[in-house]
Amino acid sequence: MTSVVSPMIAAAAEATGLAPVVIDNCIGNYRRSLKTPAFPKPQKTKLYTRELSxxxxxxxxxxxxxxxxxxxxxxxxxxxxxxxxxxxxxxxxxxxxxxxxHRSPEMRELKVKKHLKNIRKTNIYVSSLEILGVETAVMLFDCQKPNLEVLEVSSKGAAAFLDSTETLSSFALHFKGRFSSASAAKEPVDALVKKVQEVFNQIYNKAGGSGRLPYRSLQNHSIIINASGLPNGLTLKKPSHYGRKQLFLKAAEQISFHIDVQSVEEAVQTCDIVVMTANGMS
Incomplete structure (x- = not known):
């Protein structure tokens, strides 16, 4: 019997006193035992932390x-x-x-992964501290792997601080590493800010505006511009207020603006009133 639909299964079940499903399982197990993997699985190096006494x-x-x-x-x-x-x-x-x-590269890698796994578990305590009003940030950098990202375990408030400053990239560069999540770490922040400003101006003109994006009018809500496509839930504001990780040149094609025409008209009327008042006073 080589198939579960063999007509001999009923006879075998009757002769042995076993249920037909048991005979089916025996046939299936036997067929699976004949199959050998095309490529044997490589043996993983194991980390034995308990020493034999x-x-x-x-x-x-x-x-x-x-x-x-x-x-x-x-x-x-x-x-x-x-x-x-x-x-x-x-x-x-x-x-x-x-x-x-344990000094070999393989064993060192396993030990590093083990400790990093334990550190990531501390997120539970970080959340508990955050509820109590304590902000926490942990940064780690592997000096033997200069291209490795800086591992960050932090509360929400501390994460916002790290995003808006150069702390993570400075921490990595201090050890002569490269912060891979900040792909433009070699380029000055001022140059990145100017590029993002140019992108915003282009999108603003494409949406019907003219000239530069009026950041001051946005700040005092005299003009309303609905921005879509900004990554990570960011809001539209002056690029100099973003951190290096938030200068999103790669996502420029996904960003679009919609100018609230009514707010623009109200802003123009307000400006006209101010000018008329100024002329009347003079």
Missing amino acids: AYNLFCRDLLRSKGNLKDIKLKWSSLGEAEKNKYLEESSALKAEGRTQ
């Missing part, structure tokens, strides 16, 4: 010789001093070998 090594040998777990303690206590010293020497040698292996 002399007692652990004794238990290992006892189990290999098919000993009983119930009398391990009794046999270990009755073991001679010479036999115990043999296990102690083996344990010391394994510990020394393990320390040497």
Whole structure:
């Protein structure tokens, strides 16, 4: 029987007294055992953090010789001093070998990942501190990997501060690294601000405005401009008020403005009234 639809399954079930579904499972398991993967999976390097003691090594040998777990303690206590010293020497040698292996790049990478995983778990405590009014920020940089991003674990308020300042990139550059999430780290911030201003002016003119984008009118709400396509939920404001990570030249094509015509007309009327009043006073 090589198929679950074989007519012999009913006869086999009757002869063995098993349910037909059991026969089907046996056939399926057998067929799966014949399949071999085209490419064997590479063995992953494991990080053993628990060092083997002399007692652990004794238990290992006892189990290999098919000993009983119930009398391990009794046999270990009755073991001679010479036999115990043999296990102690083996344990010391394994510990020394393990320390040497942990200096290899592979073992170092595993240890780094393990500790980073534990650090990310601290987000629970960061959130708890934030509820109590405490802002927290943690920055880490791997000096052996200059292209690695600076890992940031922070509360919302601290994250906003880091986004609006050069703290993260300065932290990475201090260790002669490159902050990969700030792809324009080599370019001065002032140059990036001017480029974003030019992009905003172009989008503003395309939406029906003229000249430069009136940031002061936006600030005092005399003109309303609805901006869409700004990344990460950002609001429209003067580019110099953004941090380096928020200078979004790559997302320029997705940004569009819609000018509220009524607000523009009201602003013009207000300006005319002010001019007339000024002329009347003169």
